[in-house]
Protein backbone atom coordinates (compact mmCIF):
# COMPACT_ATOMS: atom_id res chain seq x y z
CA UNK A 1 0.00 0.00 0.00
CA UNK A 2 1.72 3.18 -1.11
CA UNK A 3 2.03 5.77 1.60
CA UNK A 4 3.57 9.10 2.21
CA UNK A 5 5.82 7.59 4.84
CA UNK A 6 6.92 5.00 2.32
CA UNK A 7 7.85 7.66 -0.18
CA UNK A 8 9.77 9.56 2.45
CA UNK A 9 11.63 6.41 3.42
CA UNK A 10 12.59 5.88 -0.21
CA UNK A 11 13.80 9.44 -0.47
CA UNK A 12 15.87 9.03 2.65
CA UNK A 13 17.42 5.88 1.36
CA UNK A 14 18.34 7.55 -1.90
CA UNK A 15 19.83 10.48 -0.08
CA UNK A 16 21.96 8.28 2.11
CA UNK A 17 23.09 5.89 -0.59
CA UNK A 18 23.15 7.55 -3.99
CA UNK A 19 22.60 11.26 -3.83
CA UNK A 20 26.18 12.24 -3.31
CA UNK A 21 27.34 10.34 -6.39
CA UNK A 22 24.57 11.82 -8.49
CA UNK A 23 25.46 15.30 -7.33
CA UNK A 24 29.14 14.67 -8.01
CA UNK A 25 28.30 13.84 -11.62
CA UNK A 26 26.44 17.09 -11.99
CA UNK A 27 29.17 19.14 -10.34
CA UNK A 28 31.79 17.56 -12.60
CA UNK A 29 30.38 19.37 -15.61
CA UNK A 30 31.91 22.87 -15.47
CA UNK A 31 28.70 24.56 -16.52
CA UNK A 32 29.50 28.09 -15.51
CA UNK A 33 27.71 30.77 -17.48
CA UNK A 34 29.94 33.55 -16.21
CA UNK A 35 33.16 32.57 -17.94
CA UNK A 36 33.50 32.45 -21.70
CA UNK A 37 34.16 29.15 -23.38
CA UNK A 38 31.65 27.04 -21.48
CA UNK A 39 28.76 27.11 -23.95
CA UNK A 40 29.37 23.45 -24.69
CA UNK A 41 29.30 22.60 -20.99
CA UNK A 42 25.96 24.32 -20.51
CA UNK A 43 24.45 22.27 -23.30
CA UNK A 44 26.20 19.12 -22.11
CA UNK A 45 24.71 19.57 -18.65
CA UNK A 46 21.20 19.58 -20.06
CA UNK A 47 21.82 17.00 -22.75
CA UNK A 48 23.93 14.45 -20.91
CA UNK A 49 23.25 14.96 -17.21
CA UNK A 50 19.58 15.92 -17.14
CA UNK A 51 17.91 14.54 -20.25
CA UNK A 52 18.63 10.83 -19.56
CA UNK A 53 17.46 11.23 -15.99
CA UNK A 54 14.19 12.76 -17.14
CA UNK A 55 13.71 10.05 -19.73
CA UNK A 56 14.07 7.39 -17.06
CA UNK A 57 11.39 9.18 -15.05
CA UNK A 58 8.95 9.12 -17.92
CA UNK A 59 9.15 12.75 -18.97
CA UNK A 60 8.15 13.41 -22.56
CA UNK A 61 8.67 16.30 -24.90
CA UNK A 62 12.15 16.94 -23.53
CA UNK A 63 13.40 19.85 -25.57
CA UNK A 64 16.51 21.96 -25.35
CA UNK A 65 15.68 25.36 -26.76
CA UNK A 66 18.11 28.03 -27.83
CA UNK A 67 18.01 31.06 -25.57
CA UNK A 68 15.95 33.83 -27.16
CA UNK A 69 18.80 36.20 -26.24
CA UNK A 70 21.76 35.43 -28.49
CA UNK A 71 24.90 34.49 -26.61
CA UNK A 72 23.14 33.06 -23.57
CA UNK A 73 22.70 29.44 -22.55
CA UNK A 74 19.93 27.08 -23.65
CA UNK A 75 16.72 26.29 -21.78
CA UNK A 76 15.38 22.78 -21.25
CA UNK A 77 11.68 22.06 -21.00
CA UNK A 78 10.00 18.74 -20.33
CA UNK A 79 6.64 17.51 -19.21
CA UNK A 80 5.16 14.47 -17.62
CA UNK A 81 1.41 14.45 -18.06
CA UNK A 82 -0.69 11.86 -16.27
CA UNK A 83 -4.22 13.13 -16.64
CA UNK A 84 -5.88 16.34 -17.64
CA UNK A 85 -7.94 16.19 -14.48
CA UNK A 86 -4.95 16.28 -12.19
CA UNK A 87 -3.18 19.41 -10.99
CA UNK A 88 -0.14 20.51 -12.91
CA UNK A 89 3.07 21.52 -11.22
CA UNK A 90 5.60 23.69 -13.00
CA UNK A 91 9.09 23.42 -11.56
CA UNK A 92 12.22 25.42 -12.21
CA UNK A 93 15.94 25.16 -11.77
CA UNK A 94 19.17 26.35 -13.35
CA UNK A 95 22.07 24.26 -14.51
CA UNK A 96 24.60 27.07 -14.75
CA UNK A 97 26.85 28.21 -11.94
CA UNK A 98 28.88 31.25 -11.07
CA UNK A 99 32.44 31.25 -12.36
CA UNK A 100 34.79 28.56 -11.13
CA UNK A 101 37.66 30.78 -9.95
CA UNK A 102 39.73 27.61 -9.94
CA UNK A 103 42.90 29.28 -8.72
CA UNK A 104 41.30 30.75 -5.62
CA UNK A 105 40.02 27.65 -3.87
CA UNK A 106 41.75 26.29 -0.81
CA UNK A 107 44.29 23.53 -1.22
CA UNK A 108 42.65 20.22 -1.97
CA UNK A 109 39.45 21.77 -3.28
CA UNK A 110 38.39 22.18 -6.85
CA UNK A 111 35.15 23.72 -8.07
CA UNK A 112 34.32 20.82 -10.37
CA UNK A 113 35.10 17.97 -8.01
CA UNK A 114 32.68 17.29 -5.20
CA UNK A 115 34.91 16.99 -2.18
CA UNK A 116 34.13 15.97 1.37
CA UNK A 117 35.84 17.88 4.09
CA UNK A 118 34.59 17.33 7.58
CA UNK A 119 30.83 17.45 7.39
CA UNK A 120 30.78 19.73 4.38
CA UNK A 121 30.57 19.00 0.67
CA UNK A 122 32.43 21.42 -1.54
CA UNK A 123 31.77 21.90 -5.23
CA UNK A 124 30.54 24.64 -7.56
CA UNK A 125 26.80 24.50 -8.04
CA UNK A 126 26.26 22.14 -5.15
CA UNK A 127 24.27 24.69 -3.26
CA UNK A 128 23.12 26.72 -6.23
CA UNK A 129 21.41 25.13 -8.03
CA UNK A 130 22.44 21.61 -8.99
CA UNK A 131 21.79 20.28 -5.51
CA UNK A 132 18.30 21.73 -5.49
CA UNK A 133 16.99 20.41 -8.74
CA UNK A 134 18.72 17.08 -8.19
CA UNK A 135 16.93 16.77 -4.85
CA UNK A 136 13.62 17.58 -6.44
CA UNK A 137 14.07 14.99 -9.14
CA UNK A 138 15.11 12.46 -6.52
CA UNK A 139 11.99 13.24 -4.51
CA UNK A 140 9.82 12.82 -7.57
CA UNK A 141 11.46 9.49 -8.29
CA UNK A 142 10.69 8.36 -4.75
CA UNK A 143 7.03 9.20 -5.26
CA UNK A 144 6.99 7.41 -8.58
CA UNK A 145 8.52 4.32 -7.04
CA UNK A 146 6.14 4.35 -4.12
CA UNK A 147 3.03 4.88 -6.19
CA UNK A 148 3.79 2.39 -8.91
CA UNK A 149 4.88 4.84 -11.54
CA UNK A 150 2.28 7.54 -10.89
CA UNK A 151 2.92 10.92 -9.31
CA UNK A 152 -0.71 11.83 -8.91
CA UNK A 153 -0.14 15.12 -10.67
CA UNK A 154 1.21 16.45 -13.92
CA UNK A 155 4.65 17.94 -14.01
CA UNK A 156 6.37 20.47 -16.21
CA UNK A 157 10.01 21.41 -15.91
CA UNK A 158 12.02 24.44 -16.96
CA UNK A 159 15.77 24.28 -16.45
CA UNK A 160 17.68 27.30 -17.69
CA UNK A 161 21.41 27.95 -18.00
CA UNK A 162 21.69 31.72 -17.81
CA UNK A 163 20.52 32.35 -14.27
CA UNK A 164 23.91 33.56 -13.13
CA UNK A 165 23.80 36.11 -15.92
CA UNK A 166 20.51 37.55 -14.79
CA UNK A 167 18.30 34.86 -16.33
CA UNK A 168 18.70 36.57 -19.66
CA UNK A 169 16.02 35.43 -22.07
CA UNK A 170 13.93 33.61 -19.49
CA UNK A 171 11.17 36.18 -19.35
CA UNK A 172 10.84 36.23 -23.12
CA UNK A 173 10.97 32.45 -23.22
CA UNK A 174 8.18 31.82 -20.75
CA UNK A 175 6.05 34.52 -22.32
CA UNK A 176 6.47 32.88 -25.69
CA UNK A 177 5.65 29.44 -24.25
CA UNK A 178 2.85 30.69 -22.09
CA UNK A 179 0.37 27.98 -23.00
CA UNK A 180 2.84 25.13 -22.93
CA UNK A 181 3.97 26.11 -19.43
CA UNK A 182 0.51 26.67 -17.99
CA UNK A 183 0.28 25.15 -14.52
CA UNK A 184 -1.56 25.35 -11.24
CA UNK A 185 1.52 25.96 -9.21
CA UNK A 186 5.15 26.95 -9.67
CA UNK A 187 7.69 25.17 -7.54
CA UNK A 188 10.92 27.09 -7.97
CA UNK A 189 13.85 25.58 -6.20
CA UNK A 190 16.21 28.47 -6.06
CA UNK A 191 15.46 30.42 -2.98
CA UNK A 192 16.22 31.20 0.59
CA UNK A 193 15.39 30.12 4.06
CA UNK A 194 15.21 32.42 7.01
CA UNK A 195 17.89 30.56 8.96
CA UNK A 196 20.06 27.61 8.03
CA UNK A 197 18.09 25.07 10.02
CA UNK A 198 14.57 26.37 9.58
CA UNK A 199 12.33 25.04 6.83
CA UNK A 200 10.95 28.17 5.27
CA UNK A 201 7.90 29.06 3.30
CA UNK A 202 8.14 32.42 1.62
CA UNK A 203 5.41 34.04 -0.39
CA UNK A 204 7.33 36.23 -2.78
CA UNK A 205 10.32 38.41 -3.08
CA UNK A 206 11.22 42.00 -2.44
CA UNK A 207 11.90 43.97 -5.57
CA UNK A 208 14.95 46.05 -6.42
CA UNK A 209 14.84 49.65 -7.55
CA UNK A 210 18.24 50.96 -8.63
CA UNK A 211 19.55 54.46 -9.19
CA UNK A 212 22.72 56.54 -9.21
CA UNK A 213 23.22 59.74 -7.29
CA UNK A 214 25.62 61.92 -9.23
CA UNK A 215 27.09 65.35 -8.76
CA UNK A 216 29.29 66.95 -11.38
CA UNK A 217 30.69 70.37 -10.47
CA UNK A 218 33.61 71.14 -12.78
CA UNK A 219 35.53 69.71 -15.71
CA UNK A 220 38.45 68.47 -13.61
CA UNK A 221 40.02 68.46 -10.17
CA UNK A 222 41.43 71.71 -8.80
CA UNK A 223 44.41 72.06 -6.46
CA UNK A 224 43.36 71.62 -2.88
CA UNK A 225 45.98 74.13 -1.70
CA UNK A 226 44.47 76.86 -3.81
CA UNK A 227 40.82 75.83 -3.82
CA UNK A 228 40.20 73.81 -0.71
CA UNK A 229 37.82 75.81 1.43
CA UNK A 230 36.76 78.01 -1.49
CA UNK A 231 35.02 75.65 -3.85
CA UNK A 232 32.34 73.05 -3.25
CA UNK A 233 33.55 69.52 -2.61
CA UNK A 234 31.25 67.08 -4.45
CA UNK A 235 32.13 64.17 -2.18
CA UNK A 236 30.98 66.10 0.86
CA UNK A 237 27.77 67.22 -0.81
CA UNK A 238 27.01 63.67 -1.90
CA UNK A 239 27.69 62.35 1.59
CA UNK A 240 25.22 64.86 3.03
CA UNK A 241 22.64 64.01 0.38
CA UNK A 242 22.88 60.35 1.32
CA UNK A 243 22.67 61.28 4.98
CA UNK A 244 19.45 63.14 4.24
CA UNK A 245 17.98 59.99 2.68
CA UNK A 246 18.80 57.67 5.54
CA UNK A 247 19.73 58.50 9.09
CA UNK A 248 22.70 57.37 11.16
CA UNK A 249 20.81 54.24 12.22
CA UNK A 250 19.49 53.14 8.88
CA UNK A 251 16.02 54.67 9.12
CA UNK A 252 14.78 55.83 5.73
CA UNK A 253 13.92 59.54 5.83
CA UNK A 254 12.26 59.67 2.41
CA UNK A 255 9.01 58.57 3.95
CA UNK A 256 7.19 58.48 0.62
CA UNK A 257 9.33 55.44 -0.20
CA UNK A 258 7.68 53.40 2.52
CA UNK A 259 4.46 51.38 2.75
CA UNK A 260 1.82 53.98 3.57
CA UNK A 261 -0.09 51.62 5.84
CA UNK A 262 2.86 49.94 7.47
CA UNK A 263 3.45 46.22 7.42
CA UNK A 264 0.14 44.51 6.51
CA UNK A 265 -1.47 42.58 9.33
CA UNK A 266 -1.37 39.30 7.41
CA UNK A 267 2.34 39.74 6.87
CA UNK A 268 2.96 40.63 10.50
CA UNK A 269 1.05 37.55 11.45
CA UNK A 270 3.21 35.10 9.49
CA UNK A 271 6.37 36.88 10.57
CA UNK A 272 5.52 36.53 14.22
CA UNK A 273 8.23 34.35 15.68
CA UNK A 274 10.08 34.08 12.38
CA UNK A 275 13.81 33.73 12.99
CA UNK A 276 16.24 35.80 10.98
CA UNK A 277 19.89 35.48 10.21
CA UNK A 278 22.39 32.73 10.07
CA UNK A 279 23.67 31.54 6.76
CA UNK A 280 27.28 32.01 7.57
CA UNK A 281 27.84 35.45 6.18
CA UNK A 282 30.13 37.84 7.94
CA UNK A 283 27.42 40.11 9.25
CA UNK A 284 25.63 40.77 12.50
CA UNK A 285 22.00 41.67 13.03
CA UNK A 286 22.22 45.11 14.55
CA UNK A 287 19.06 45.68 16.56
CA UNK A 288 19.36 49.45 16.38
CA UNK A 289 19.70 49.49 12.59
CA UNK A 290 16.73 50.10 10.34
CA UNK A 291 13.15 51.17 10.88
CA UNK A 292 12.42 51.63 14.60
CA UNK A 293 9.60 49.54 16.00
CA UNK A 294 9.85 46.68 13.54
CA UNK A 295 11.10 43.24 14.33
CA UNK A 296 14.12 41.97 12.45
CA UNK A 297 11.89 39.77 10.29
CA UNK A 298 9.59 42.67 9.47
CA UNK A 299 12.58 44.79 8.48
CA UNK A 300 13.77 42.42 5.80
CA UNK A 301 10.57 40.65 4.79
CA UNK A 302 7.92 43.31 5.23
CA UNK A 303 9.63 46.66 4.80
CA UNK A 304 11.78 48.60 2.39
CA UNK A 305 15.46 49.25 2.79
CA UNK A 306 17.97 51.61 1.20
CA UNK A 307 21.48 50.46 0.43
CA UNK A 308 24.49 52.30 -0.95
CA UNK A 309 26.12 49.72 -3.17
CA UNK A 310 29.17 51.75 -4.14
CA UNK A 311 30.36 55.34 -4.05
CA UNK A 312 33.30 57.15 -5.56
CA UNK A 313 34.94 60.56 -5.75
CA UNK A 314 38.43 61.17 -7.00
CA UNK A 315 40.71 58.17 -7.18
CA UNK A 316 41.01 56.41 -3.85
CA UNK A 317 43.66 54.10 -5.25
CA UNK A 318 45.81 57.02 -6.36
CA UNK A 319 44.71 60.24 -4.64
CA UNK A 320 45.98 63.63 -5.73
CA UNK A 321 45.90 66.92 -3.86
CA UNK A 322 42.72 68.17 -5.46
CA UNK A 323 39.12 69.00 -4.82
CA UNK A 324 37.45 66.37 -6.96
CA UNK A 325 35.26 67.38 -9.87
CA UNK A 326 32.49 64.90 -9.20
CA UNK A 327 31.09 62.17 -7.01
CA UNK A 328 28.78 59.27 -7.67
CA UNK A 329 26.98 56.61 -5.69
CA UNK A 330 25.13 53.54 -6.91
CA UNK A 331 22.20 52.82 -4.67
CA UNK A 332 19.20 50.61 -4.49
CA UNK A 333 15.97 50.14 -2.65
CA UNK A 334 14.72 46.70 -1.71
CA UNK A 335 10.96 47.12 -1.68
CA UNK A 336 7.84 45.12 -1.00
CA UNK A 337 4.65 45.04 -3.04
CA UNK A 338 3.19 47.49 -0.55
CA UNK A 339 4.93 50.36 -2.35
CA UNK A 340 4.68 51.49 -5.95
CA UNK A 341 8.20 51.77 -7.40
CA UNK A 342 7.09 54.35 -9.97
CA UNK A 343 6.92 56.78 -7.08
CA UNK A 344 10.49 56.30 -5.90
CA UNK A 345 12.28 58.62 -8.27
CA UNK A 346 9.83 61.53 -8.05
CA UNK A 347 9.80 61.23 -4.26
CA UNK A 348 13.58 61.28 -4.16
CA UNK A 349 13.74 64.32 -6.45
CA UNK A 350 11.30 66.19 -4.21
CA UNK A 351 13.28 65.18 -1.17
CA UNK A 352 16.67 66.21 -2.56
CA UNK A 353 15.31 69.55 -3.77
CA UNK A 354 13.63 70.22 -0.44
CA UNK A 355 16.94 69.62 1.32
CA UNK A 356 19.01 71.84 -0.93
CA UNK A 357 20.54 69.12 -3.06
CA UNK A 358 19.32 70.37 -6.43
CA UNK A 359 22.78 69.73 -7.84
CA UNK A 360 22.58 66.02 -7.07
CA UNK A 361 21.20 64.25 -10.10
CA UNK A 362 19.31 60.96 -10.16
CA UNK A 363 20.50 58.80 -13.03
CA UNK A 364 19.87 55.32 -14.38
CA UNK A 365 16.84 54.86 -12.16
CA UNK A 366 14.53 51.93 -12.66
CA UNK A 367 13.17 48.64 -11.42
CA UNK A 368 15.84 45.98 -11.49
CA UNK A 369 13.49 43.29 -10.26
CA UNK A 370 9.79 43.57 -9.52
CA UNK A 371 8.44 42.71 -6.09
CA UNK A 372 5.96 39.88 -5.67
CA UNK A 373 3.86 38.38 -2.93
CA UNK A 374 1.09 35.84 -2.71
CA UNK A 375 -1.26 36.48 0.15
CA UNK A 376 -0.04 34.49 3.14
CA UNK A 377 -3.63 33.29 3.47
CA UNK A 378 -3.57 31.64 0.03
CA UNK A 379 -4.30 27.90 0.32
CA UNK A 380 -0.92 26.94 -1.06
CA UNK A 381 0.64 28.95 1.71
CA UNK A 382 -1.69 28.48 4.61
CA UNK A 383 -3.39 25.19 3.94
CA UNK A 384 -2.49 21.61 4.51
CA UNK A 385 0.10 21.75 1.82
CA UNK A 386 3.71 22.75 1.91
CA UNK A 387 3.64 24.09 5.43
CA UNK A 388 2.09 20.94 6.68
CA UNK A 389 4.33 18.72 4.65
CA UNK A 390 7.48 20.55 5.50
CA UNK A 391 6.73 20.50 9.19
CA UNK A 392 5.70 16.92 9.40
CA UNK A 393 8.49 15.59 7.24
CA UNK A 394 11.26 17.48 8.92
CA UNK A 395 10.14 17.51 12.48
CA UNK A 396 10.76 21.24 12.47
CA UNK A 397 8.16 23.92 12.61
CA UNK A 398 8.38 25.76 9.36
CA UNK A 399 8.53 29.48 9.04
CA UNK A 400 6.58 31.44 6.53
CA UNK A 401 7.85 34.70 5.24
CA UNK A 402 6.27 37.01 2.74
CA UNK A 403 9.33 37.42 0.67
CA UNK A 404 12.46 35.59 -0.14
CA UNK A 405 15.95 36.87 0.23
CA UNK A 406 19.01 34.89 0.98
CA UNK A 407 19.90 31.35 1.96
CA UNK A 408 17.97 28.19 2.29
CA UNK A 409 18.64 24.68 3.37
CA UNK A 410 15.09 23.64 3.22
CA UNK A 411 12.91 26.34 2.04
CA UNK A 412 9.51 26.72 0.54
CA UNK A 413 8.61 29.81 -1.35
CA UNK A 414 5.02 30.63 -1.98
CA UNK A 415 4.73 33.50 -4.30
CA UNK A 416 2.49 35.06 -6.81
CA UNK A 417 3.42 33.49 -10.07
CA UNK A 418 4.54 36.21 -12.39
CA UNK A 419 5.33 33.67 -15.03
CA UNK A 420 2.84 34.27 -17.70
CA UNK A 421 2.20 30.59 -18.14
CA UNK A 422 0.57 30.00 -14.80
CA UNK A 423 -3.15 29.83 -14.62
CA UNK A 424 -3.51 30.69 -11.00
CA UNK A 425 -1.64 32.13 -8.16
CA UNK A 426 0.97 29.80 -7.17
CA UNK A 427 3.50 28.32 -4.96
CA UNK A 428 7.16 27.99 -5.27
CA UNK A 429 8.88 25.56 -3.04
CA UNK A 430 12.52 25.94 -2.70
CA UNK A 431 14.94 23.43 -1.46
CA UNK A 432 18.52 24.31 -1.83
CA UNK A 433 21.31 21.86 -2.04
CA UNK A 434 22.58 23.09 1.26
CA UNK A 435 20.62 20.35 2.74
CA UNK A 436 22.66 19.67 5.72
CA UNK A 437 24.35 22.80 6.80
CA UNK A 438 25.51 21.68 10.11
CA UNK A 439 26.53 24.91 11.70
CA UNK A 440 27.15 28.52 11.07
CA UNK A 441 30.80 27.81 11.49
CA UNK A 442 30.85 25.38 8.64
CA UNK A 443 28.89 27.74 6.46
CA UNK A 444 31.28 30.53 7.26
CA UNK A 445 34.18 28.28 6.54
CA UNK A 446 32.61 27.32 3.27
CA UNK A 447 32.16 30.88 2.17
CA UNK A 448 35.73 31.66 3.06
CA UNK A 449 37.01 28.71 1.15
CA UNK A 450 35.13 29.23 -2.02
CA UNK A 451 35.64 32.51 -3.76
CA UNK A 452 33.17 34.44 -5.79
CA UNK A 453 29.95 33.76 -4.03
CA UNK A 454 27.92 36.38 -5.77
CA UNK A 455 26.19 36.00 -9.07
CA UNK A 456 25.58 38.92 -11.29
CA UNK A 457 21.89 38.30 -11.09
CA UNK A 458 22.11 39.39 -7.50
CA UNK A 459 20.44 36.28 -6.22
CA UNK A 460 23.36 33.96 -6.17
CA UNK A 461 25.70 33.48 -3.34
CA UNK A 462 25.73 29.76 -2.86
CA UNK A 463 29.10 28.92 -4.26
CA UNK A 464 29.84 25.89 -2.28
CA UNK A 465 27.88 23.60 -0.27
CA UNK A 466 28.10 23.21 3.35
CA UNK A 467 26.25 20.08 2.59
CA UNK A 468 27.05 17.56 5.15
CA UNK A 469 26.72 13.86 4.70
CA UNK A 470 26.83 13.61 8.40
CA UNK A 471 26.91 10.36 10.19
CA UNK A 472 25.32 11.99 13.18
CA UNK A 473 21.76 10.72 13.17
CA UNK A 474 20.61 13.75 15.10
CA UNK A 475 21.19 15.78 12.00
CA UNK A 476 19.10 13.69 9.72
CA UNK A 477 15.96 15.59 10.43
CA UNK A 478 17.55 18.72 9.14
CA UNK A 479 18.98 17.64 5.94
CA UNK A 480 16.20 15.53 4.59
CA UNK A 481 13.02 17.53 4.49
CA UNK A 482 14.26 19.49 1.57
CA UNK A 483 13.25 16.79 -0.83
CA UNK A 484 9.74 16.36 0.35
CA UNK A 485 8.14 19.18 -1.45
CA UNK A 486 6.29 17.15 -3.96
CA UNK A 487 4.56 15.07 -1.36
CA UNK A 488 2.54 18.04 -0.36
CA UNK A 489 1.30 18.39 -3.89
CA UNK A 490 -0.12 14.95 -3.94
CA UNK A 491 -1.25 14.91 -0.38
CA UNK A 492 -3.32 17.99 -1.00
CA UNK A 493 -5.17 16.25 -3.76
CA UNK A 494 -5.64 12.86 -2.23
Ligand SMILES: [Zn+2]
Nearest residue numbers: 128129190460
Ligand atom coordinates in the same frame (compact mmCIF):
# COMPACT_ATOMS: atom_id res chain seq x y z
ZN1 LIG B 1 20.43 29.91 -8.00
